[in-house]
Amino acid sequence: MFKKGTKSYSIFNNKCPRCQNGDFYLDKNPLHLKKILDIHEKCNTCDLHYMIEPSFYHGAMYVSYGLSVATSIAIVIIATLLGFSLITSFIAVFVGLIVFTPFMLKLSRIIYINMFVSYVKDFKNEDSDS
Numbered sequence: 001m002f003k004k005g006t007k008s009y010s011i012f013n014n015k016c017p018r019c020q021n022g023d024f025y026l027d028k029n030p031l032h033l034k035k036i037l038d039i040h041e042k043c044n045t046c047d048l049h050y051m052i053e054p055s056f057y058h059g060a061m062y063v064s065y066g067l068s069v070a071t072s073i074a075i076v077i078i079a080t081l082l083g084f085s086l087i088t089s090f091i092a093v094f095v096g097l098i099v100f101t102p103f104m105l106k107l108s109r110i111i112y113i114n115m116f117v118s119y120v121k122d123f124k125n126e127d128s129d130s
């Protein structure tokens with residue numbers, strides 16, 4: 001599942017979606033909040049520009065929304081199985097979303113670029129205009 005060449009390898013190892021060698025985020029740790037969304041300008045191995053077009057990552061908010069809903073549903077299911085009341089479940093979702101927001105922010109951008117860029121085995125940079 002996390003083998004090189006799969007999207008999940010790129011997403012969970014902070015790697016370039018095309019060559020899967022260069023890093024995507026400047027800082028892997030989602031708890032360093034000041035640098036949470038700083039990405040490299042381009043891949044240091046295959047020269048893929050991570051900002052594919054202006055405002056490219058605005059679309060990542062839809063991915064982030066999906067991750068938030070999935071997290072909320074998971075928390076409600078766990079709270080229900082543990083016998084929490086409705087108001088306690090609501091508080092658990094609220095706290096859970098605050099705790100997981102840095103992780104979801106990081107994941108949403110790299111998931112979003114992986115939706116548009118596919119892995120190319122042994123990528124050779126042949127166009128010199130980039």
Ligand SMILES: [Zn+2]
Nearest residue numbers: 016019043046
């Ligand atoms: Zn690359």
